[in-house]
Amino acid sequence: MSTTESPPPTAITKAPRFREQLIGFHLLWGVVLAALGYFVCHWLGTKIGNHIKGQTATDQDDIAVLLGFLGATLGWLIGLGFFNYPLSRMMGRPASLIEGEEYGVWRYFRLCTDHKVVAVQYFVAVLFFFGVGGLNAMLIRGELTSDNATFIQAGNYLTLVSLHGTMMLMMMSAGVLGPLGNYLVPLMIGARRMAFPRVESLTLWLTVLAGFMLISAIFLGGFPTGWTGYAPLSVEARAGMDAYLFSFALIGISLCLVGLNIIATVMTMRAPGLYWNRIPVFVWGMVTTSVLAVLAAPVLFAALYMAALDRTVETTFFLASNGGSPFLWYNLFWFFGHPEVYILALPGFGIVLEILPVFARKPLWGYRVAVAGMFGVALLSFMVWQHHLFVSGINANLRPFYMFTTELISIPTGIIFLIGMGTLWRARIRFTVPMLFCLAFFFNFLIGGLSGVYLSDVPSNVTTHGSYFVMAHFHYTIMGGLVFATIGGFYYWLPKITGFKLNETLGKIHFWMMFIFFNLTFFPLFAAGLLGMPRRVSSYNPSLHGLNVFVSISAWCLGLSLLVFLANIVWTQLLLREPAGPNPWLSKSLEWQLPSPVPSYNFERIPVINSAPYSYGIPDAPPVADFGTPARLPGGPAITPEGGVL
Amino acid sequence: MSAVGAMTDGAGPDVRHGRRILIIWAVANVIFVPIVIWVLGPHIPPYDASQQSTDQHNVNVVLSALATPVLLMIWVYFGYSITVFRQRGPEVVDGPPIEGDPRIQVTWLAATTVIVIALAVYGTVGLLPSSAAGAGGGQGPNPLSKPPNAASALQVQVIGQQWLWTFRWPGYGGVQTPYLVLPVNRWIAFHVTSLDVSHSFWAYELGVKADAIPGNDNVAFVRPTQLRSFQIRCAELCGLWHGHMNTTGQIVSQSAFDTWIAQARVRYQGVTQQLPPYSHVYYPAPDQRAG
Numbered sequence: 001m002s003t004t005e006s007p008p009p010t011a012i013t014k015a016p017r018f019r020e021q022l023i024g025f026h027l028l029w030g031v032v033l034a035a036l037g038y039f040v041c042h043w044l045g046t047k048i049g050n051h052i053k054g055q056t057a058t059d060q061d062d063i064a065v066l067l068g069f070l071g072a073t074l075g076w077l078i079g080l081g082f083f084n085y086p087l088s089r090m091m092g093r094p095a096s097l098i099e100g101e102e103y104g105v106w107r108y109f110r111l112c113t114d115h116k117v118v119a120v121q122y123f124v125a126v127l128f129f130f131g132v133g134g135l136n137a138m139l140i141r142g143e144l145t146s147d148n149a150t151f152i153q154a155g156n157y158l159t160l161v162s163l164h165g166t167m168m169l170m171m172m173s174a175g176v177l178g179p180l181g182n183y184l185v186p187l188m189i190g191a192r193r194m195a196f197p198r199v200e201s202l203t204l205w206l207t208v209l210a211g212f213m214l215i216s217a218i219f220l221g222g223f224p225t226g227w228t229g230y231a232p233l234s235v236e237a238r239a240g241m242d243a244y245l246f247s248f249a250l251i252g253i254s255l256c257l258v259g260l261n262i263i264a265t266v267m268t269m270r271a272p273g274l275y276w277n278r279i280p281v282f283v284w285g286m287v288t289t290s291v292l293a294v295l296a297a298p299v300l301f302a303a304l305y306m307a308a309l310d311r312t313v314e315t316t317f318f319l320a321s322n323g324g325s326p327f328l329w330y331n332l333f334w335f336f337g338h339p340e341v342y343i344l345a346l347p348g349f350g351i352v353l354e355i356l357p358v359f360a361r362k363p364l365w366g367y368r369v370a371v372a373g374m375f376g377v378a379l380l381s382f383m384v385w386q387h388h389l390f391v392s393g394i395n396a397n398l399r400p401f402y403m404f405t406t407e408l409i410s411i412p413t414g415i416i417f418l419i420g421m422g423t424l425w426r427a428r429i430r431f432t433v434p435m436l437f438c439l440a441f442f443f444n445f446l447i448g449g450l451s452g453v454y455l456s457d458v459p460s461n462v463t464t465h466g467s468y469f470v471m472a473h474f475h476y477t478i479m480g481g482l483v484f485a486t487i488g489g490f491y492y493w494l495p496k497i498t499g500f501k502l503n504e505t506l507g508k509i510h511f512w513m514m515f516i517f518f519n520l521t522f523f524p525l526f527a528a529g530l531l532g533m534p535r536r537v538s539s540y541n542p543s544l545h546g547l548n549v550f551v552s553i554s555a556w557c558l559g560l561s562l563l564v565f566l567a568n569i570v571w572t573q574l575l576l577r578e579p580a581g582p583n584p585w586l587s588k589s590l591e592w593q594l595p596s597p598v599p600s601y602n603f604e605r606i607p608v609i610n611s612a613p614y615s616y617g618i619p620d621a622p623p624v625a626d627f628g629t630p631a632r633l634p635g636g637p638a639i640t641p642e643g644g645v646l
Numbered sequence: 647m648s649a650v651g652a653m654t655d656g657a658g659p660d661v662r663h664g665r666r667i668l669i670i671w672a673v674a675n676v677i678f679v680p681i682v683i684w685v686l687g688p689h690i691p692p693y694d695a696s697q698q699s700t701d702q703h704n705v706n707v708v709l710s711a712l713a714t715p716v717l718l719m720i721w722v723y724f725g726y727s728i729t730v731f732r733q734r735g736p737e738v739v740d741g742p743p744i745e746g747d748p749r750i751q752v753t754w755l756a757a758t759t760v761i762v763i764a765l766a767v768y769g770t771v772g773l774l775p776s777s778a779a780g781a782g783g784g785q786g787p788n789p790l791s792k793p794p795n796a797a798s799a800l801q802v803q804v805i806g807q808q809w810l811w812t813f814r815w816p817g818y819g820g821v822q823t824p825y826l827v828l829p830v831n832r833w834i835a836f837h838v839t840s841l842d843v844s845h846s847f848w849a850y851e852l853g854v855k856a857d858a859i860p861g862n863d864n865v866a867f868v869r870p871t872q873l874r875s876f877q878i879r880c881a882e883l884c885g886l887w888h889g890h891m892n893t894t895g896q897i898v899s900q901s902a903f904d905t906w907i908a909q910a911r912v913r914y915q916g917v918t919q920q921l922p923p924y925s926h927v928y929y930p931a932p933d934q935r936a937g
Contacts (some may be wrong), residue, residue: 154886175810208828226883232843232860233885320861321929326844327859360731361739366746391783391846392857393838393864396790399780400773405764414758421723426663427741428733439728446720450713453765459705459772459779462855463692466846466881528705530691532850534881537889541877586738 010552024082026110033075034209041071060064062311065220065239069213069246076209079109082202097198097463101600111205113197116598118204119183120497123490125204126179129171129211130560134165138559141552146282147545149538157538159222159240166214166227166244170251172482173340174207176347177258177293180489181286183263183497187598188280189593190271190607190625195264203254203261207317210250217243226536231318231329235310242311249304255343259290271625273609280589280613281364285350288378289343295382296339303332330392334385342381344478346374348445348485349416352438355492356423358587359435363614364608365422369415376412380405390461399458406456413449417442433507437488440515444480451526452469454588469529480518487514487565495580498573499597506568513561520554588624605626663730673723675715678817683707692853695876695897699853705772705779712765729803750773783858784838784847784864787926792867799833799867803924806838806845806858809887811878820924821911826878829903830870838864838919839927840845846882847897857882863926870897 022028045064077083081099088095100112107117140160143152152160166270171417186194194200217223221238229248234241266279266287279287306317307329318329349370357364364370386394386402420442429435451473464470495501524547531547533540540548572578583592590613594602609624617623687707692699733739772779773791780791793799803814805822814822826849828834839846840858847866848855851874856866880891898906911918922928 026852042806085838149889154889158883159884224883224885228883230883233883236843237885266716298881320859320927325861327862360741361733362741363743363745365744366751369746369751389857391855391864391866393784393786393859393862396773396785399785399790400766400770403769403773407762407765407769410762411755414754415751417720418754419746421720421727422744422746422750424724424727424731425744426922427727428739429728429729429731430733430738431728439724442720443725446717450717453713454706454709457705457709457765457769457772458783459702459769460709462698462702462780463850464785465783465855466848532691532848532877532879534848534879534889536883539889617743619660 001406009145024110025079025084026106028109029079030076030205031079033079034072035075035076037071037073039070039071042068042606044071045430062239062242063313065242066246066308066312069242072213073209073250076205076410077202079426080205082198082205084312085198100201100248101137111198111201113193113201114600115182115186115194115417116497116600116602118197118200119179119181121204122174122178122182122207123497123568125208125211126171126175127328127566128604129167130175131162131186131566132211132215133167134170134559134562136160136167138556140164142554144540144548145552147540147542147548152538154538155222155224158224158226158536159218161536162223162226162244163214163217165247167211168478169227169340169344170210170214170248170485171207172478173255173293173343174203175253176257176351176482176489177255177262177286177289177343177488178204178207178255180282180351180486180493181258181262181289181347184591185265185283185286186269187594187602188283188589188613189266189269190276190590190603190609191265191269192602192606193269194261194267196261199257199261203258204568205549206250206257210247210254211249213243213247217241217247228333229304229307230324230328231307231310232320234307236328237320239433242308245304245308245311249301249308252297252301252304255293259293259297262286262290263294271606271609273625276607276613277368278609280354281370282354282366284374285346285348285353287373289346289350289406291378292339292343292346292381292446295413296336296343296393299332299547300336300340303329303336306332327389327392327394330389331385334388335382337388339378339381341477342377344482345413348441348482349374349377351485351489351492352441353416353419353423354589355434355438355488356420357614357616358492358585358589359430359432359438360423360427360570361430361616362423362425362427363616363618364419364612365425366419367612367614370419373412373415373419376415377409380409380412387456390458391465403458404608407453410449410453417446432491433502433504433511434488434492434585436508436511436515437491440511441481443474443515444484444518447523448480451476464529466534467529468525468533468535471535472525472529475522475525480522482519484514492585493591494569494573496591496594496596496598499580499595500573500576501580501584502572502577503576505563506571510561510564510568514558517554517558517561521551521558524551524554539598587613588615590625593627595624663726663854667723667726669798671715671719674722678718679711679714683711686710688704695851695870695872695874696782696853697778697871698867699768699851700871701772701777701779702782708768712761716761734793737858751810775928778867778869781867782853782855784866787863787865789865789867792865793833793869795833796835796867798833800829800834801837802828804836804838804847804856804858805841805928806880806884806891807841808843808885809891810882811847811880811891811893814924815907815910816924818907818911819918820921821907821914821918822921823910823914825893827903827906828870828895828897829900830873830897832900833867833869834866836866837926838866841885841928841930844878844882845884845891848879848881849876850879851876852864852895861927861929873899 042064047068049063085095100107100381217240220240223240223244225234309315316324383405387406609625609628610622613624690706694700746881824927838856838858840860845858852868854868856864878893
């Protein structure tokens with residue numbers, strides 16, 4: 001690394017002219033080469049497929065589609081320039097460790113190794129795909145205003161349901177690790193970059209590609225399985241299923257790499273003085289989430305690979321008639337799927353516990369217990385997956401065990417509530433927009449958690465399994481929990497990311513609309529499930545018609561509330577651009593001690609950490625970090641206490 | 647950075663807040679727990695069409711009665727805190743730097759652990775061989791929760807396929823019917839399986855749900871106690887017409903059932919002869935795999 005030392009923070013070279021940029025490696029070439037790769041490999045796949053068709057008498061073109069996706073991925077990565085660095089190194093040529101920063105605003109459209117740029121790219125991508133998933137939900141609710149399949153054809157309805165579920169699960173699992181994790185982890189631990197900046201950019205561009213590949217399922221006939229992709233159905237489904245398999249696999253790779261990157265960063269790149277017991281609780285949330293992602297995503301990948309083999313070269317991993325078993329898919333999928341559910345919860349815990357002390361103006365009440373609670377959730381989440389299979393015909397003797405482990409999870413999650421309650425005790429609570437979202441998190445997550453008790457109890461599960469009760473339950477935990485926390489986090493950190501204020505009044509309108517209509521949408525669905533409405537249906541018992549119309553109207557208002565959020569972002573960040581100042585919330589956290597937006601290379605000098613960032617109200621508390629005086633050799637690299645890496 | 651806030655809250659020392667919260671919580675419990683049990687309780691599904699649904703209904707009422715105090719405690723605490731400890735106005739004042747109290751943390755951990763273990767024990771009791779509550783859920787080929795004389799139960803095979811249910815009666819010459827009619831007050835053993843993809847047999851009012859998975863014999867027990875009809879739905883996504891994969895079953899007296907099944911044997915005689923011999927699982931020919 002010492003041979004490719006970076007230029008000093010201020011020495012950003014002049015941005016190349018537009019014409020010069022056109023020939024470089026960036027998004028445009030990524031798209032062109034991805035399309036080229038798709039068509040070349042699709043053609044190749046058709047040739048191979050013809051050969052296999054002769055042997056097995058199937059008329060599927062899954063081989064062509066899957067190979068096409070593989071070619072598209074390769075072309076995409078070549079076009080974006082991901083192979084330049086390893087190839088240069090292999091050929092013994094000098095290669096720059098830092099890339100993309102000299103391109104001004106164009107760095108947002110290419111491989112860039114600045115973690116802040118990647119985070120903003122992630123933010124835009126996740127917001128876009130979240131919008132796509134949300135529009136699907138709006139259409140689903142439109143169809144459900146009638147108790148029979150009416151304006152959306154039944155097959156398209158299933159594709160909508162499947163796209164909504166898969167898109168949301170894929171994007172929300174990257175939704176915090178990507179934007180906030182990549183942005184904040186280096187800032188909070190006093191580092192200038194992530195441990196593997198190129199991998200960080202890779203995960204982003206894989207996520208973007210995966211999102212569009214999933215959408216491409218629409219043009220391949222859609223897929224009927226929901227996000228769970230249950231096996232015998234997925235094996236017989238049309239080619240849209242291949243889009244699901246391939247894009248989910250890309251997300252699996254991406255999740256695994258994000259996790260490795262964050263764990264490595266936190267383990268190796270902490271500033272001096274940032275002991276394990278001083279790491280901000282948000283970073284702990286990211287670390288525990290990363291542990292889950294690293295351990296769970298490979299299992300998903302394996303399962304998807306088997307499904308792809310079943311669909312293409314006629315293996316029978318999941319076909320009972322030829323010696324396989326659908327249970328293999330269920331177990332592999334849920335061994336990933338349940339930790340995945342907590343990949344969608346732990347970041348929320350981290351955000352909420354990080355923001356709460358700032359607006360309660362009190363130290364986090366029980367830091368160590370909170371961290372232990374997060375690790376407890378992470379550990380237990382690998383031991384509960386068969387509760388998704390309580391009535392599927394698993395060994396009946398196993399059901400009490402999985403019931404017990406499932407209920408055990410309420411102990412560590414209860415700790416998160418305890419920490420929140422302790423922090424609010426005799427606090428000086430200010431109702432800022434981020435704080436409102438955090439408080440709503442507790443309200444919603446409580447309902448989500450308590451409804452989980454019904455689902456974990458086998459006799460009660462007989463009614464609620466596979467019904468709208470489950471659907472309401474996980475929307476309360478994921479949307480009411482994670483999405484509320486994440487939006488709160490965006491309101492809190494966006495002024496740091498962009499340097500511009502968000503509008504408080506619009507924020508409050510957004511909050512109250514979203515909170516009220518979220519609850520009006522999903523609470524009645526508990527009743528719908530208990531009254532016998534299965535998930536993922538386009539026709540239901542006419543007696544539930546009124547309830548569903550009510551829910552649909554609420555859901556559309558919920559969608560409108562998110563438009564207020566979007567309007568707020570566009571208006572304040574793109575048009576108004578009112579400077580937020582370095583620390584509008586008077587937070588003690590490390591990132592708020594830096595200018596907004598954070599300069600390239602983050603810290604003039606690597607800070608020396610004095611304490612955990614929660615010393616509110618403590619008289620004579622030292623500042624959270626000692627930033628020292630800028631020390632730099634003229635024209636040379638910055639000197640850091642740890643020896644001057646970057 | 648703001649100055650350390652002076653302790654100017656007029657709300658008094660800790661103990662008074664704690665006592666007030668406890669009192670509000672107790673009052674709320676006295677009001678709402680009986681409402682949940684006696685007003686809301688009777689309306690909680692799955693009602694009482696069978697022994698299983700009655701037991702599951704009772705479980706749901708018990709869980710609701712247990713969840714209510716927890717819900718109220720958190721709501722009362724948060725409601726009280728954000729009302730009383732709220733700081734209005736633009737001035738930012740720091741609160742008292744209270745550190746986490748290990749005694750409270752240990753107490754909380756102990757309390758949640760006790761609740762969780764109690765829940766798990768309660769749920770497990772519902773799954774014991776002697777209990778009817780867990781018998782309605784599919785238990786695979788070797789059920790644990792079952793009636794004492796399971797062998798003498800009326801055997802009904804439920805066959806799911808895209809997108810309809812059929813029912814086969816091994817005790818009546820293996821006849822297959824497109825309708826489900828069951829005798830009242832008699833133990834019934836459902837053997838649920840599938841011919842193509844995974845389905846889930848959900849007899850809503852009976853409190854029965856068992857996934858129909860190809861190659862698997864998923865057993866669930868039920869003992870209907872009322873003469874009435876019940877809905878049958880598919881609760882596992884099975885493709886295009888998943889939402890339409892429903893039918894209505896009927897619970898009738900034993901004599902009416904005997905008459906019905908005798909007529910069915912005659913009416914479907916031709917079909918029965920065409921069917922493969924009765925088996926716990928069926929494997930359709932591989933060339934039927936869809937393209």
